[in-house]
Amino acid sequence: MTTKTLTNLLSPIKIRTMELKNRSVMPAMGTNLANNDGTVSDALVAYMRRRAQGGLGLIISEVTAVHPSGIAIDTELGAYDDRFIEGLAKLSNTIHSNGAKAALQLHHAGRESFFLLQKGEAIGPSAVPSLVYGMAPREMTKDDIKEIVEAFGTAAYRAKQAGFDAVEIHAAHGYLLTQFLSPLANKRTDEYGGDMFGRSRFVLEVISEVRSRVGDDFPVILRVSAEESIKGGYTVDDICQVLPSFVQAGTDVIHASLGTHGSPAGITIAPVEYEPGFNVWRARKVKDAVHVPVIAVGRFTDPYLADEVIAKGDADLVAFGRQMLADPDFLEKAKSGRSDEIRECIACNQGCIERLMLELGKIRCAINPETGQELIYPRTPAKEKKRVWVIGGGPAGLTASLEAARLGHDVDLFEMGKELGGQVLYASIPPAKDAYRKWIHGLISQVKNSGVKVHTSTPVNEGMIEDKSPDVVILATGGA
Numbered sequence: 001m002t003t004k005t006l007t008n009l010l011s012p013i014k015i016r017t018m019e020l021k022n023r024s025v026m027p028a029m030g031t032n033l034a035n036n037d038g039t040v041s042d043a044l045v046a047y048m049r050r051r052a053q054g055g056l057g058l059i060i061s062e063v064t065a066v067h068p069s070g071i072a073i074d075t076e077l078g079a080y081d082d083r084f085i086e087g088l089a090k091l092s093n094t095i096h097s098n099g100a101k102a103a104l105q106l107h108h109a110g111r112e113s114f115f116l117l118q119k120g121e122a123i124g125p126s127a128v129p130s131l132v133y134g135m136a137p138r139e140m141t142k143d144d145i146k147e148i149v150e151a152f153g154t155a156a157y158r159a160k161q162a163g164f165d166a167v168e169i170h171a172a173h174g175y176l177l178t179q180f181l182s183p184l185a186n187k188r189t190d191e192y193g194g195d196m197f198g199r200s201r202f203v204l205e206v207i208s209e210v211r212s213r214v215g216d217d218f219p220v221i222l223r224v225s226a227e228e229s230i231k232g233g234y235t236v237d238d239i240c241q242v243l244p245s246f247v248q249a250g251t252d253v254i255h256a257s258l259g260t261h262g263s264p265a266g267i268t269i270a271p272v273e274y275e276p277g278f279n280v281w282r283a284r285k286v287k288d289a290v291h292v293p294v295i296a297v298g299r300f301t302d303p304y305l306a307d308e309v310i311a312k313g314d315a316d317l318v319a320f321g322r323q324m325l326a327d328p329d330f331l332e333k334a335k336s337g338r339s340d341e342i343r344e345c346i347a348c349n350q351g352c353i354e355r356l357m358l359e360l361g362k363i364r365c366a367i368n369p370e371t372g373q374e375l376i377y378p379r380t381p382a383k384e385k386k387r388v389w390v391i392g393g394g395p396a397g398l399t400a401s402l403e404a405a406r407l408g409h410d411v412d413l414f415e416m417g418k419e420l421g422g423q424v425l426y427a428s429i430p431p432a433k434d435a436y437r438k439w440i441h442g443l444i445s446q447v448k449n450s451g452v453k454v455h456t457s458t459p460v461n462e463g464m465i466e467d468k469s470p471d472v473v474i475l476a477t478g479g480a
């Protein structure tokens with residue numbers, strides 16, 4: 001039961017000199033839209049512009065490599081050279097032009113880079129194989145450690161030069177900084193290993209270096225996995241012991257994510273079986289351990305639920321990740337009393353993270369055809385109105401019909417079954433699949449209100465097409 005107010009979520013918050021107009025945050029999400037050389041592309045700027053139009057207070061830009069030894073995929077955005085500053089400035093300007101503040105996420109992949117592991121060039125705290133890729137990195141020397149600490153500081157300074165309002169140090173999800181924190185990945189016997197305090201030394205040095213390079217006014221966010229969520233990994237109680245020292249070293253905000261590479265069920269980017277806001281209790285624990293603002297994250301799709309979390313004092317800000325891919329306008333819709341129009345992320349992971357990680361493709365969303373294609377996506381009505389036939393009333397046919405109607409075409413939608421919805425009607429029946437039901441019924445009702453002529457129980461044959469000769473036929477019978 002939600003409180004049905006947005007007052008808390010929409011209230012401003014000040015972090016050092018950065019004033020956020022509200023407490024909604026877009027967390028970093030890799031897109032693979034950068035140019036091949038790691039510079040900012042026009043497609044990435046267009047993607048970000050669309051996100052920034054959503055009215056959130058803070059947008060954290062995707063993983064950005066601080067050093068060539070920490071690139072996770074070969075096209076990862078970079079901040080390890082001055083040549084990146086010009087493109088990064090375009091990104092921060094785009095975010096600013098729509099009233100949000102911009103943070104750049106500073107990243108080093110450590111052993112979680114298939115790309116570098118294959119070449120024998122990945123580094124990590126110890127030569128412990130990646131649970132995902134099964135290959136071991138080279139153990140970092142003290143000189144390596146010094147070099148990477150400095151690289152974080154220099155990259156943070158470049159972010160500031162590029163006009164970002166803050167940086168986020170990525171110490172979550174199993175990348176290099178988590179590897180140092182983890183008893184599973186860090187087997188060092190020097191001062192960078194041992195108990196939680198020893199294992200936190202590298203992170204502390206990174207925070208101190210970043211703080212010294214960006215100055216006193218500039219906000220520094222630290223993203224941690226509040227627990228590794230894997231057998232033998234560190235727990236939330238373990239990390240809460242060292243969080244105060246991270247704050248002491250210069251952290252202004254803790255972003256309480258969870259999980260590591262190899263955590264069961266992909267809990268970092270939780271599937272639909274996890275309830276919206278399932279991770280809030282960890283944010284609460286983090287909040288009890290430190291005196292700085294905390295960002296909660298994990299399956300938030302409903303701004304009213306986020307408001308409730310802030311009202312209860314469980315977190316100070318709330319991050320909406322995949323919801324911003326599925327519907328970047330969700331907050332504006334809620335603010336203007338159009339919550340029923342929100343396209344809620346169904347946590348399928350197919351269009352976004354699986355496409356990125358398994359296919360090395362560019363970001364997309366299974367239920368939002370615009371995501372990742374903002375640069376070429378048509379927005380204004382077509383110059384020439386066409387007669388469009390869409391065959392198949394499942395999610396693809398419904399979406400194609402809606403988009404064609406939005407562009408001003410004359411659309412007929414044919415479904416051979418008695419009702420619209422296709423296979424998703426069945427997929428939405430099992431427990432925990434309510435998000436699918438909401439999505440498909442939302443689509444159906446939008447189509448019914450869009451002027452599309454719907455013909456159920458109507459199989460289409462060649463004769464019908466020859467007889468009526470529509471200008472365009474879209475075959476959308478995929479799941480049948």
Ligand SMILES: Cc1cc2nc3c(=O)[nH]c(=O)nc-3n(C[C@H](O)[C@H](O)[C@H](O)COP(=O)(O)O)c2cc1C
Binds near residue numbers: 027029322323
């Ligand atoms: C496509 C995709 C890319 C992501 N890339 C990053 C990233 O670059 N850095 C990061 O810290 N988290 C990344 N994440 C995790 C998100 O920031 C977020 O923590 C996660 O999706 C859970 O939030 P949500 O349930 O609101 O989506 C990514 C998630 C997705 C779906």
Ligand code: SF4
Binds near residue numbers: 322349352
């Ligand atoms: S592809 Fe699926 S999980 Fe990813 S944003 Fe879209 S609906 Fe959400």
